[in-house]
Amino acid sequence: MATEHDEYMGSLKAQLAKLFEVSLKVTVPNELDVEPLVAACNGKFGDYQCNNAMGLWSKIKGKGAPFRGPPAVGKAIKNNLPTSEMIESCSVAGPGFVNVVLSKNWMAKSIQKMLIEGIDTWAPLPPVKTAVVDFSSPNIAKEMHVGHLRSTIIGDTLARMLEFSKVKVLRRNHVGDWGTQFGMLIEFLFEKFPNFEDATETAIGDLQAFYKASKQRFDADPAFKERAQQAVVRLQGGEDKYRRAWAQICQISRTEFHKVYQRLGVHLEEKGESFYNPYIPGVIEALNKQGLVEESQGARVIFIEGINIPLIVVKSDGGFNYASTDLAALWYRLNEEKAEWIIYVTDVGQQQHFDMFFKAAKRAGWLPQGDSSYPKASHVGFGLVLGEDGKRFRTRNTEVVRLVDLLDEAKVRSKAALIERGKGEEWTEEEIESTAEAVGYGAVKYADLKNNRLTNYTFNFDQMLNDKGNTAVYLLYAHARICSIIRRSGKDIEELKNKGTLVLGHKDERDLGLHLLQFAEVVEEACTNLLPNILCDYLYNLSEIFSKFYSNPECKVIGSDMETSRLLLCEATAVVMRKCFDLLGITPIYKI
Ligand code: ARG
Secondary structure, three states: OOOOOOOOOOOHHHHHHHHHHHHHHHHOOOOOOOOOOEEEOOOOOOOEEEOHHHHHHHHHOOOOOOOOOHHHHHHHHHHOOOOOOOEEEEEEEOOOEEEEEEOHHHHHHHHHHHHHHOHHHHOOOOOOOEEEEEOOOOEOOOOOOHHHHHHHHHHHHHHHHHHHOOOEEEEEEOOEOOOOHHHHHHHHHHHHOOOHHHOOHHHHOOHHHHHHHHHHHHHHOHHHHHHHHHHHHHHHOOOHHHHHHHHHHHHHHHHHHHHHHHHHOOOOEEOOHHHHHHHHHHHHHHHHHOOOEEEEOOEEEEOOOOOOOOEEEEOOOOOOOHHHHHHHHHHHHHHOOOOOEEEEEEEHHHHHHHHHHHHHHHHOOOOOOOOOOOOEEEEEEEOOEEOOOOOEOOOOOOOOOOHHHHHHHHHHHHHHHHHHOOHHHHOOHHHHHHHHHHHHHHHHHHHHHOOOOOOOEEOOHHHHOOOOOOOHHHHHHHHHHHHHHHHHHOOOHHHHHHHOOOOOOOHHHHHHHHHHHOHHHHHHHHHHOOOHHHHHHHHHHHHHHHHHHHHOHHHOOOOOOOHHHHHHHHHHHHHHHHHHHHHOOOOOOOOO
C-alpha cells in the first residue's frame, strides 16, 4: 500500500518543474538532460515562470530545429505542456518566458488536503538518507561563548529542517575534550584536591576560573609545567588515575553545557575529540600510503593546491592536532556512520581550516571533486555577535557572556512585558512562566537566525523583544491572534476541515494561499543552501500577507458568508507558522 508520503509529488515548484520536463523532452527531443528552470515570479503575468527558452535557443540554433527564435521555443514549450489540474492558464511573454497562472481550485484543494493529512505531507524530499550535523562543540574547561550559542542555534535549526525532510540526522557535539591543556588541568586538580574524586562542581566552582588559575600556575612555575607535560603523556598513555581525573573534569563541563542545552531545548549527542583519537594513526597511515603526506620543517603535512601553507597532520613533536582529529572524524563519519552529508557549524574564522581539510579529503578520494554531488562536506560559517559598542559582545563584569545569564535576562524581560499587559491578573503563574520562556528564548534564537549567518549582528534585548517588526515576539503574538480568531468563532475546526470547503475567491485570499503552498520549496531552499534566514523571511512575509488579508474588510472572517472557508485559511496559516516555529526551535504560544 502506498503511504501518504509516497504519493507526495514534491514542492509546488518541483511539481511544475516535472511538467516542464515532460514538455522539454517533446519540444527538443535531441537535447538530453535539459534541466527545467522554473521560478516563482509573483508578477502580473503569472505565479511561476519557465525560463528555458532563451538558453535552449542558443544551444539549438543552426542545428536545423524548427524554430525561429526564442519566443517560438517558448511557445512550443507552452504548447507541449501536459494538461494538469494545477494550471489555470499559460502564456508566453517577451523573449520566451512561459508564465503559469495556477488554478485557484487546485490551490484551495491542496491546502485543504494538507489540513486533513498534516503538514508533514509538505516536507521536502530528502537530499540524502543520513547526515551529520556537527554543532555547538564547545571546549572543555574553556568558555562556552556566544559563538557557541550561535553554533547551537543554527545547527539545531539545520538539523530540524533535515529531520523534517526525513533525513536521519546524527547531531554531534564535537567537544574539545582532548589536548595539551588537560595536563595542566589535571595537575592542578591533584594539587588542589588530593582526593580529587570528591571534587564536585560546587567544590571547583567555576571551571573557567579553574582553567585560568591553572594556566597562571603553569606559566609561573617551571616545575609545575614539567609535571603538567608529564601528565599529558600519562593521560594519553591511558594511565588510570589520569584518565579518571580527565573524566572528572569533562563531567563538570558537561553538566554546565547541559544546562544551556536544556534551556534551549536542543538535543545533542556528544562524540568529542577524544573519541576519534584511536583512529588517527590508521587514518594518517592510509593517507601516507596514498603518498599524500609529506615532511615539512619536521612536521608531517598535506599540501593543498592553491594554498601556500600546508595542512599539518602530525606536529613536529609527533603529537596530533585539530586537523588530525577532524580527518579521523570525517573518515569515521563517512565509513562507519555512512553519512552522505557532513555539516560543520562554526564561526567563519575557521573557514580556512575546513576548506583545507575538505580539499585534503578530496585529494584522498574520500569526497568527490565537485561540490554538487554526495557525499558532501559543508562548512556553515557565521559572523560575530557584537555588543552595543560594535565590539565583540561582552558584559560589564565578566570577559565572556554567560549564556545562562543571557537566557535568564530574556525571560525576565518578557515576563515583565506580560505583566505590563495585565496578564498577571488574567493568567496563572504557570502560564506566565511558560509564555515568558517561549517568548524570551524564542526572541534570542530568532534574532540570531533571521540574519544571513555570515554577517555580524548586534545583540540587543530591546530590539529582539520588541513586539513590532521582524521579531519572534511579533510573530508569536501574530500566531496567538490567529488562534484566538478560531476560538472566538466557536466552531470546531477539526470538523470544518472535513466538512467545509476552502475557496480562494478574493485576491488577498489567493495571495495568502499561494504563499502557504510555497512552504515546502522554501524549506528545501533553506536546507540546500544551509541558510535559516530564508525560512525566517518566509515566516515574516507569511504573517504580513496574513495581516493584509485579515485587515481587509472585504475578507471579513467571523460572521461572513465565507466564514468556514476563511477559518480554514486561518487554520492553515497557523499550522504553517507553527511548523516554521518548530523548525526554528521556537515554542509557539496560543493566546495573548
Ligand atoms: N571546539 C571547536 C571550537 O570551539 C569547534 C569544533 C567544530 N567541529 C569540528 N569538527 N572541528 O572552536
